[in-house]
Amino acid sequence: MKLLTLLIGLILVLEGLPYVAAPEAMQDWLKKLSGIRPAQLRFMGLFAMVIGIVIIFVVQRTSFFL
Numbered sequence: 001m002k003l004l005t006l007l008i009g010l011i012l013v014l015e016g017l018p019y020v021a022a023p024e025a026m027q028d029w030l031k032k033l034s035g036i037r038p039a040q041l042r043f044m045g046l047f048a049m050v051i052g053i054v055i056i057f058v059v060q061r062t063s064f065f066l
Contacts, residue, residue, distance in 0.1 A: 018026050033041075059065050
């Protein structure tokens with residue numbers, strides 16, 4: 001449970017960083033993002049999830065990161 005809580009905290013830090021570092025650029029990026037078709041956004045989200053699962057699997061199942 002401690003690891004899950006730490007992970008959520010890290011995600012929040014990483015998600016908030018661009019808004020602190022470059023708020024104007026984030027506003028422009030979000031305007032561009034709203035023009036993308038929902039199906040394309042769904043595909044990009046699914047692709048990101050698959051990459052994340054692969055990374056988790058590799059880290060858990062191999063000795064590369066010891």
